Amino acid sequence: MKDSRLTTMARRGLTFPAETREQIRKTGIRCRPQLEIVYQQRANEWKLRGEESGGAVADLGHYVGFVGKDGQSLPWLQRVQNFLPNGVHAVVVEAELVRVEMFRYEQTYDLLITHHSLEGAERKRPELKSEILFLGRNGTLETELWGKDAAFRGGAMPHFFTRSGEQGLPDSPWIDATLKVTEAVCCTGCRHCHLLEAGAVKHALEVPA
Ligand SMILES: [Zn+2]
Numbered sequence: 001m002k003d004s005r006l007t008t009m010a011r012r013g014l015t016f017p018a019e020t021r022e023q024i025r026k027t028g029i030r031c032r033p034q035l036e037i038v039y040q041q042r043a044n045e046w047k048l049r050g051e052e053s054g055g056a057v058a059d060l061g062h063y064v065g066f067v068g069k070d071g072q073s074l075p076w077l078q079r080v081q082n083f084l085p086n087g088v089h090a091v092v093v094e095a096e097l098v099r100v101e102m103f104r105y106e107q108t109y110d111l112l113i114t115h116h117s118l119e120g121a122e123r124k125r126p127e128l129k130s131e132i133l134f135l136g137r138n139g140t141l142e143t144e145l146w147g148k149d150a151a152f153r154g155g156a157m158p159h160f161f162t163r164s165g166e167q168g169l170p171d172s173p174w175i176d177a178t179l180k181v182t183e184a185v186c187c188t189g190c191r192h193c194h195l196l197e198a199g200a201v202k203h204a205l206e207v208p209a
Contacts, residue, residue: 006132035128036050037125061184077090100178104185104186109140110138146186
């Protein structure tokens with residue numbers, strides 16, 4: 001694969017041929033892997049903003065979620081509930097993010113795990129630094145997690161192979177997130193937040209006694 005294409009994927013997420021993009025659009029699944037650089041005025045800090053989003057229909061799934069740099073769960077800033085399923089589920093704003101994106105067509109899966117941080121945060125406007133941690137294409141999982149084998153959800157992930165035919169798995173810090181995103185791309189009519197979690201309420205108003 002060309003370097004420029006990998007750079008684009010690291011930054012913007014998995015790339016698909018136009019026909020595939022059109023098919024995804026028709027399903028109504030809205031998965032937005034793009035990250036935004038935001039400025040927090042009160043804290044005087046630059047941060048990254050991501051939207052956990054996506055879901056599945058029977059034959060296709062596309063989902064993006066976020067974890068911390070060591071694979072730990074992150075709290076969402078805001079939970080979003082939409083009338084329509086398979087859209088935005090939650091918003092996260094952090095200094096550093098690991099993005100986990102998966103695409104499924106029937107029993108074939110693509111997985112992209114990327115690390116994102118800000119470079120030169122002390123400057124006027126920092127730059128997004130994106131790095132690929134794992135890229136697996138055409139992985140397979142025989143189990144039909146969206147149908148008859150739904151009971152296995154959360155405990156199964158696709159197998160990926162390297163070009164030379166060896167098993168290629170994400171490193172151990174990303175296994176838990178991979179299991180969760182596999183569940184998400186098999187979750188038809190998804191209204192959950194599969195990776196980000198409810199955290200302590202950071203922004204509760206302080207009421208004087
Ligand atoms: Zn779901």
